[in-house]
Amino acid sequence: MADTYNIGIAGLGTVGVGVIDILNRHGDLLAKRAGRPVAVRAVSARDRHRDRGVDISGYDWCDDPVALARRDDLDLIVELIGGSDGPALALAQACLEGGRAFVTANKALMAYHGADLAVLADRMDAPLAYEAAVAGGIPVIKALKEGLAGNEISHISGILNGTCNYILTKMEEDRRDFGDVLAEAQQLGYAEADPTFDIDGHDSAHKAVILAMLAFHAVPAVDTAPVVGIRALDTVDIDYARELGYKIKLLGTARRTEDGIEVCVHPAMVPLDHALAGVRDATNAVMIQGDAVGETVYIGPGAGRGPTASAVVGDIIDIVRGHTSPALGRAAHDLPAMVPLDDAQRFANFYIRLRVNDAVGVVAEVAQLLSDADVSIDGLLQRGRAAKGGVYLVITTHATTEARAADVVAALDKLDNILEPPALLRIEA
Ligand SMILES: NC(=O)c1ccc[n+]([C@@H]2O[C@H](COP(=O)([O-])OP(=O)(O)OC[C@H]3O[C@@H](n4cnc5c(N)ncnc54)[C@H](OP(=O)(O)O)[C@@H]3O)[C@@H](O)[C@H]2O)c1
Structure with a gap:
């Protein structure tokens, strides 16, 4: 079997300890699957003396997580600290700049800096994997x-x-x-x-x-x-x-x-x-x-020690096998910025729930307001009396824009017969 593949882990909380636990429990199995043994060499967290429920005495300790990226004896670094910036980002950058494989469970880091990190990973030909960042244990x-x-x-x-x-x-x-x-x-x-x-x-x-x-x-x-x-x-x-x-x-x-x-x-x-x-x-x-x-x-x-660590270890095994794909599924250097849609471009059917005075003409008044706003009613429901007073009136609409739905709710809220701010929800097709 080939030489041992050495990893460093930054962050020894819920997920970090879960990763160590899987690597300890399934060492032989993982070595067979990866084609070589995988061993933790060095770790970093804030408190060196905290009892973490796993034995870390055999690993080198680094007070500074970024120091892991400067060690020549590590093939891959796992970041399990969290946060979009700070030590997580500094470690990701240092690791990838050094051409080293980087695995993270950090969704904030990937949401804010994933595109830049993917460009860096492509340039340095360094694997970047983050399966655990979305939906924990599900390989989505x-x-x-x-x-x-x-x-x-x-x-x-x-x-x-x-x-x-x-x-x-x-x-x-x-x-x-x-x-x-x-x-x-x-x-x-x-x-x-x-x-x-x-x-x-x-x-x-x-x-x-x-x-x-x-x-x-x-x-x-x-x-x-x-x-x-x-x-x-x-x-x-x-x-x-x-x-x-x-x-x-x-x-x-x-x-x-x-x-x-x-x-x-x-x-x-x-x-x-x-x-x-x-x-x-x-x-x-x-x-x-x-x-x-x-x-x-x-x-x-989607979360928890075992499921999240399962996804992290899956990423590690992929990289040890040499099975890697571009971090964002294609070269990342020319990805355009996404232009957000405005409220007038975002369509849905809506549910509007009102608590109204139980008085003659209220339903007609509400229906007229929706008609004036060009929001078409799909269904209308009125049931019994509300415990807080008045009655509930529920309206479902045909497809309209977020902008129109928000305007109509704001206008409804101003009617004297409306007893509390209306509830507005999108209806999924
Ligand atoms: N927990 C989940 O179910 C889950 C699910 C999916 C994704 N994630 C992601 O996984 C990552 C880790 O989550 P977690 O739940 O394991 O967090 P956690 O239990 O809070 O552990 C964080 C670890 O980071 C260490 N740390 C914090 N600041 C540090 C610093 N400046 N330098 C070195 N180490 C530092 C802490 O050290 P000390 O222990 O010494 O304080 C701790 O060991 C996060 O990005 C999170 O979003 C978590």
Whole structure:
């Protein structure tokens, strides 16, 4: 068997320890699969003395993670620190500039700097792999780069954040409020102490941006993608969704349209027979539509020690085998910047839910306002009395633009008969 392949690991938290655990447990199996033994040589984290539940005494310790990139005895470096900049970016750059293979699980790093790092990796002929950055244990990057390489991709839609899907599942199945379920998710360790990044959709946005780069070979600006999280969702809307034949899911979407590429994150009403509707709890799922293959769906655990480390080790084995493909699925030096679509170019069917005074003429007033705004009503529903007073009025629209839908909701909100700000959700086709 060939010489040992030596790796360095920066970051020994949830994922870093998971990677060491797999390499320890499956050493022989992985050596056979890779064609040579794979060994950790050096590691870096902040606290040298922390008990991590795995024995790291046999590895060289580096206080500075970037120092790993300066060592001649390492063939590959794994970055599991996190953050879009700081030591993660410095390590990625130093590693690739030195022509060394680089593996990361860091979605923020790849969303903000993936295109530049891919150019550097191409120039230095250094492998750059990041399977764990999107949907954790599900090999969706590999699917896009390799298995589906013969397709023109038209649409990707995914449940990309397990915390949000867990909260939405509990809100729906147990009929509990968002705040209540979030508190429980934090207690159980499903949600971070500061859950903002997950529940406001930013984590999903990073992943959607990475998928868009791979599928459409253009570079979206992360901060221009429209992002709406699940914080404002009311159980009333989850109940109406069920009544209308939908589930509400937080979707990260990348779609080719006539006007350009749409990249966005929003809670959406997903039809019950849609492949993503039945995905429960913290599970992730990604639907990819290709012109030759049609619709393909990938489902599995999107986070956690084992699943994420599984994806990282898969990347390591690929590189040891010499099986690498361009980081973004093609040469990265001439990828155009993606021009974000504006609200008048983004079309959808919408769900609008109003709490209104139970008075004669209110429905007509609402319908007239929608008609004046050129928003066509597909369905209208009114049920019983709202516990908070008044009645709920639910409208579904035919396809219209985000701009028109937002304008109409703003205008509705100004009517005297509207008792609380309207809820607006996209309906997934
Ligand atoms: N956890 C998941 O389920 C999951 C899923 C998919 C992707 N990811 C991604 O994987 C990466 C790692 O996540 P994680 O959950 O393993 O994070 P974590 O548990 O917070 O671990 C982070 C590690 O980085 C080390 N670190 C932080 N700052 C450092 C610095 N300046 N220099 C050296 N080491 C430093 C920490 O050291 P100390 O231990 O000494 O403090 C810790 O070992 C992130 O990019 C994350 O987005 C995680």
